[in-house]
Amino acid sequence: MKNILYILLCFIQFGYTQNPDRVYKSHSEENNIFTVVTNDGNYRFQFYSDDIVETTFIPKAESSTLESHAVVMKPNQVKTAYKYVGNTISFSSNALSVLINTVPFQISYAYNDKLITSERRGYYKSSHEPMEMVAGNIVADDTEKIEFNLTKDEVLYGAGARALGMNRRGYRLPLFNRAHYGYETKSELMNYTMPIVLSSKKYMIHFDNAPIGYLDFDSKKDNTLTYETISGRKTYQVIAGNSWYDIIENYTDLTGKQPMLPRWALGNFSSRFGYHSQKETLETINKFKEDKIPVDAIILDLYWFGKEIKGTMGNLKFDRDSFPNPKQMIKDLKSQNVETILITEPFILTTSNRWEEAVEKKVLAKDSIGNPAKYDFYFGNTGIVDIYKKEGYKWFSDIYKDLSDYGVTGFWGDLGEPEVHPTWVQHATGSADEVHNIYGHDWAKLVYKASLEANPNKRPFILMRAGYSGSQRYGMIPWSGDVNRTWGGLQSQPEIALQMGMQGLAYMHSDLGGFAGANLDDELYARWLQYGVFQPIFRPHAQEEVPSEPVFRSEKAKRFAKYAIEMRYRMLPYNYHLMAQNHIEGTPLMRPLFFEEIDNPNLFNYSKAYLWGNDFLVSPVLEAGKTEQEIYFPKTSNWFNIETDEIIKGGQTKTVKLHPAYIPTYVRAGAFIPLAKSMQSTKAYNVNIFQLQHYYDDSIKKSEREFYFDDGHTVNPIEKSQYQILAFESEKKGGWLHINFEAETAANYKAESKTIEFVVHNLNKKPKKVLVDRKEVTGKYNSKYKTLTLDISWDTTNKKRIKVKL
Structure with missing residues (x-):
């Protein structure tokens, strides 16, 4: 707490105080909701978990709008702590703290005793500054705003899908879903916008409000982040975590996990x-x-x-x-x-075969006098399903x-x-x-x-x-x-x-x-x-x-x-x-390299290469006629060229030659990679027959991976206990490489034997001895590629143990 108070004092000294007209009156706590009363409205704070806190400002003469279209998580009974020392009130979980400075009034947030963000003016209302790109789309005399402080070096992400480079700082971006036909390297407004900001300081703010508006990522270069809307809730969640993976898992706990696809x-x-x-x-x-x-x-x-x-x-x-x-x-x-x-499509044209049916059954949105709303667009004169x-x-x-x-x-x-x-169309x-x-x-x-x-x-x-x-x-x-x-x-x-x-x-x-x-x-x-x-x-x-x-x-x-x-x-x-x-933890399939090196500012804007899952490093070829390109290899690992098995030491930028048949692809040292046999359809895929590649490297003393299997179509297979997880582990002990296979089979999944072509890479010499379940086997050693191949039959109700004498 001493450190937090010091940080708050620094903020106030450097002029980051909040709206000077907002005056603290009182505070209280009831049913895990912490309320701060000011002269112009009430703040309500509620924890969803140790890493997520929700803040709502309710201006005087307004009532709370409870409905969220985004949030599905129920607020947990989070153990909180309350302190009131001098001019500072703190309301905290085990990790995340809301800090209220009473004079001058200031709301700030800290995670693990480190300040992450703070309101600048917080909520206020002022004249709408229209943007040409959404003229006629976002129409209002005044807009409601929530304003935050930024530090000078923060890199900002979010606002949905845009083509702007990785860092969105410096832009004022409309929150108005709209198609951009034929875009290329730059598009400030696209089909899918979201009221989300992520910071390189490892926090996320989700503005929990549906109506249209803007996100201003410091466009005036005064270290200010502003959410702006025509109407609705003055609610946002601050989401933190120790890693980017934690933050995304916390956010998808809040808003829902993606179901398993077929x-x-x-x-x-x-x-x-x-x-x-x-x-x-x-x-x-x-x-x-x-x-x-x-x-x-x-x-x-x-x-x-x-x-x-x-x-x-x-x-x-x-x-x-x-x-x-x-x-x-x-x-x-x-x-x-x-x-x-x-x-x-949701559009029913007046010339379509269903127009009369749609009108008769009252399924269409209305105009201002209650008739089916009709208007022209590219495809014809239309109504829209309500x-x-x-x-x-x-x-x-x-x-x-x-x-x-x-x-x-x-x-x-x-x-x-x-x-x-x-804008004149009315929905229910x-x-x-x-x-x-x-x-x-x-x-x-x-x-x-x-x-x-x-x-x-x-x-x-x-x-x-x-x-x-x-x-x-x-x-x-x-x-x-x-x-x-x-x-x-x-x-x-x-x-x-x-x-x-x-x-x-x-x-x-x-x-x-x-x-x-x-x-x-x-x-x-x-x-x-x-x-x-x-x-x-x-x-x-x-x-x-x-x-x-x-x-x-x-x-x-x-x-x-x-x-x-x-x-x-x-x-x-x-x-x-x-x-x-992704279904279990919310983890994205494609991951930026700053997920890997979380404190490397050189990677905050980097998208020339990325991680596919945990173990593939991929660098797309994005220009015509290129014969080579530079790639940064994260320092957290050595990397195997998937085509040649060349090993590249991590922590360097290297120029690599390009091949017309594939893009540069590398595998993390120590990884286990399961590969299917060739097939013409996923329906022909046999989960019991596959190739398993292990990329052995001296730099990795112990390596573990697990892979999830199910039937590919059952709804909610995890909840129904219809799955199997195969775990693979390797460890170097003395002159031996120990490899273990183990299976976790859920109660309603049938454990079956696996036929595995197991390939160990980067063995400089033919192994002196290979044991599978204590029985000596020969295997096939390829001196050109330095690989050992073993044909393994594995009854997954038992462990499988392999030892290779190096």
């Missing part, structure tokens, strides 16, 4: 804008089969319900001229292990259930910003401005629930480009919108995915190859798909003028694409474990 979601998708007919759909998949390129799903764009782009949106029924027997088509695809995913109205929710939900009865196993929700959403729960940023979020909830009601034993697949804080809990898989099909478009993708993973949306991905523009650049296409191997969802997609599917590209592009796709499928057991880890 295993096929980690496979390759056939997707374009779009397939015009049943015949074309089936022929496309047949081409994949002929070329022996793995594929797990096909996505049908808007031609499934109409022959034309314009005028048909809202039909949401198969056009029987083009798709004469959709049930048979879906059945035929299923017989080839291919899932069917359909696009849907999912906040019970009639609209049920009607839309029933459509998804009916389509599920056809055998559809995934849904694509497009234009869910919503793309056009005039409020104006367009109040629900705009949560529409996609609540739509995902509708689709998620409808999917489970239709198929209680199948994990939903929901692809959407707009949502809100916490949308991950509804299984949402976001993508980065209509990116330009250029090198500039590719260059922004890693940072977008990395940032969204830090904000809880771990499955952010891009249209591989790029969407907008008729660019047939084979090198760009290959490099984008090679990056796609190490992004969460592998889904090439493009406008109609350009084939997105490798089967319709040049032989050279097809060859490179096939190599990338086959690598993606071989990594299925490793990637599936990342899915489970």
